[in-house]
Amino acid sequence: MPDDLLEFVSGPPGYSPVWLWLGLALVLAVIIWYAVVFVATLPSHRLxxxxxxxxxxxxxxxxxxxxxxxxxxxxxxxxxxxxxxxxxxxxxxxxxxxxxxxxxxxxxxxxxxxxxxxxxxxxxxxxxxxxxxxxxxxxxxxxxxxxxxxxxxxxxx
Known part of the structure; x- marks a missing residue:
């Protein structure tokens, strides 16, 4: 595996890959939160x-x-x-x-x-x-x- 790709997946030296996955999980949680709020505030006829x-x-x-x-x-x-x-x-x-x-x-x-x-x-x-x-x-x-x-x-x- 090329060194650049390995560094991207595992992060720079000294950083745990957990931070990458935690960041992705937080971004996904925010997207889901906005989707839930959007759907919950739709009028009944749209729902x-x-x-x-x-x-x-x-x-x-x-x-x-x-x-x-x-x-x-x-x-x-x-x-x-x-x-x-x-x-x-x-x-x-x-x-x-x-x-x-x-x-x-x-x-x-x-x-x-x-x-x-x-x-x-x-x-x-x-x-x-x-x-x-x-x-x-x-x-x-x-x-x-x-x-x-x-x-x-x-x-x-």
């Missing part, structure tokens, strides 16, 4: 279009909104939220999830439009949540609605 990221995005989204629904349900159980407040918070969380998961602007859709479109599976839960939110005489069980909301988010395609 849904990238095949390699689509499943991870869906799993993270489900986890985030399931945690939110559990917090709302727990707050209602502790008495921190009234029935109408908990119904509104659950409906807002579910509609936000549907928007992030599908790109449909579910926050602004009327219940009839939800029931007639691709979000039809969410219509019964949204209807019950609306009843809990706006009907003072409602006897809706918000713990059951919280579980139904969780199940809908967990099983969303």
């Amino acid at each position: 849904r279009a990238i095949p390699a990221v689509r499943h991870v995005h869906a799993r993270v989204l489900r986890h985030r909104f399931l945690r939110s629904v559990r917090r709302i349900t727990d707050s209602h159980r502790r008495g921190e939220l009234s029935d109408p407040e908990a119904g509104a918070a659950l409906a807002r969380a579910l509609r936000s999830f549907l928007h992030q998961a599908t790109g449909r602007r579910a926050q602004y859709m009327q219940l009839r439009a939800v029931a007639d479109g691709e979000l039809a599976a969410a219509a019964p839960v949204l209807s019950a949540l609306g009843d809990a939110q706006f009907n003072r005489a409602s006897t809706t069980d918000l713990d059951r609605l919280g579980r139904q909301t969780e199940e809908l988010i967990r099983s969303w395609p």
